Amino acid sequence: MERLQKVIANAGITSRRKAEQLIIDGRVRVNHQIVKELGTKVSFQDIVEVDDIPIEKQTKSHTFLFYKPRGVISSVKDEKDRKTVTSFFEDFDYRLYPVGRLDYDTSGLILMTNDGDLANGLMHPRNKVDKVYVAKIAGFLTKDEIRQLQKGVVIDGKKTSPAKVKVISSDSKKKTSIVRLTIHEGRNHQVKNMFKAVGHPVDKLSREQYAFLDQTSLVSGKYRELSRQEVAQLKELIVK
CATH class of the missing domain: 3.30.70.580 (Pseudouridine synthase I, catalytic domain, N-terminal subdomain)
Incomplete structure (x- = not known):
């Protein structure tokens, strides 16, 4: 017999902590009955479903x-x-x-x-996996603003980690710039807030690389x- 959240996590569906939340939210069934008790134990004979999908169909990692x-x-x-x-x-x-x-x-x-x-x-956060973004921003970054982004800017009272910054192009008529920004953090709206912190709102944003994977x-x-x-x-x- 194993704890239900451990069985779900071992199936590769999600982490054990998030599996606990799935149980609390009523998204897990054991033998076709919703189970919300975190201490529940199950055996290999029990039918466990997450969001109405049996976990045995989810055991191979993709x-x-x-x-x-x-x-x-x-x-x-x-x-x-x-x-x-x-x-x-x-x-x-x-x-x-x-x-x-x-x-x-x-x-x-x-x-x-x-x-x-x-x-x-x-x-x-400890693993510092790089993500590369390309942003179309209002205006033109100064050397000082680039240094600020590289060293980290303060957002909601907390300084961001150092970033890599490269200006790809600028449009003097439209007064916009295309900038590549590399960060490893994943805070809410982080890229937009970083550019906003140095006075350049983001008009368009795309993530073009995740770790070594590109588009x-x-x-x-x-x-x-x-x-x-x-x-x-x-x-x-x-x-x-």
């Missing part, structure tokens, strides 16, 4: 690189019934979850996986499954 379009929510469900990243994977017979988030109006690369340990490892061969709304080698490389980025 990780996809997905090019999220603008106007799509980076979550499993949305209270406003807007399109979510999981809606692009509805025909699969296993559940996938987004690794972190991209804003509703931000396009670009996001990982989708049913490997809870991989997801949590990649999102943990080559992908267009908006499309995805590809990562190879075993790519998954192994991602796991090498995670501190044990």
Whole structure:
């Protein structure tokens, strides 16, 4: 007999802590009955379902690189019934979850996986996994503003970690610039808030690289499954 949350986590659906929340939220059934008791134990003979999908259909790990379009929510469900990243994977017979988030109006690369340990490892701040964004901003960055972004700016009372900044181009007529920003943090609206902190609101934003993975061969709304080698490389980025 094993604790229910451990069985769910071992199936690669999500982390044990998030599995506990799934149970509390009433999204887990044992033998077709909703179970909300965290101390519940189950055996291999019991039928365990998460969101009405038996976990035995989710035991093999899958990780996809997905090019999220603008106007799509980076979550499993949305209270406003807007399109979510999981809606692009509805025909699969296993559940996938987004690794972190991209804003509703931000396009670009996001990982989708049913490997809870991989997801949590990649999102943990200590592992400092680089994400590369390209932003169209208002105005032109000065050398001092670039240095501020590189050293870190204060957002909500907390300084951001050092970033890499490169101005790709500037449009003197439209008074806009295209800037590449590399960070490893994942705070809410971080890229937009960083540029806002130095006086340059973001007009358009896209994530073009996640760790060593880039958007080559992908267009908006499309995805590809990562190879075993790519998954192994991602796991090498995670501190044990």
